[in-house]
Amino acid sequence: xxxxxxxAVEMAVVAPLFFLMLMGMIEFGRLVMVQQVLTNAAxxxxxxxxxxxxxxxxxxxxSNQFLSAAGxxxxxxxxxxxxxxxxxxxxxxxxxxxxxxSQVSWLPSPIFIHxxxxxxxxxxxxxxxx
Numbered sequence: 001x002x003x004x005x006x007x008a009v010e011m012a013v014v015a016p017l018f019f020l021m022l023m024g025m026i027e028f029g030r031l032v033m034v035q036q037v038l039t040n041a042a043x044x045x046x047x048x049x050x051x052x053x054x055x056x057x058x059x060x061x062x063s064n065q066f067l068s069a070a071g072x073x074x075x076x077x078x079x080x081x082x083x084x085x086x087x088x089x090x091x092x093x094x095x096x097x098x099x100x101x102s103q104v105s106w107l108p109s110p111i112f113i114h115x116x117x118x119x120x121x122x123x124x125x126x127x128x129x130x
Contacts, residue, residue, distance in 0.1 A: 074103035
């Protein structure tokens with residue numbers, strides 16, 4: 001009987017620590033996954049932006065489609081220069097995507113990561129057909 005009581009006490013002590021560690025691993029894993037999605041979405045937007053006759057809206061649309069497919073919402077997409085087709089051939093076109101982690105966390109309120117903005121950017125040289 002004493003043995004069963006000690007197991008219950010051990011579980012009461014260890015379980016909260018175990019679940020706290022588990023939630024931290026989930027939170028950190030989500031952070032890494034969303035960061036990779038942002039990087040890929042910025043790259044997709046930059047690929048669109050380096051082509052002729054493309055606008056910032058085209059770049060934002062391509063990036064937002066990628067983000068939506070991955071289940072990420074609430075991101076801000078910035079394109080430099082705006083419009084990207086105004087840059088001369090060979091000039092850099094940069095796409096920057098930012099999202100607050102609180103928008104993409106799976107937990108109702110991020111426990112371990114407060115007020116963090118995830119940012120990714122991609123820069124490619126503008127292409128043109130002359």
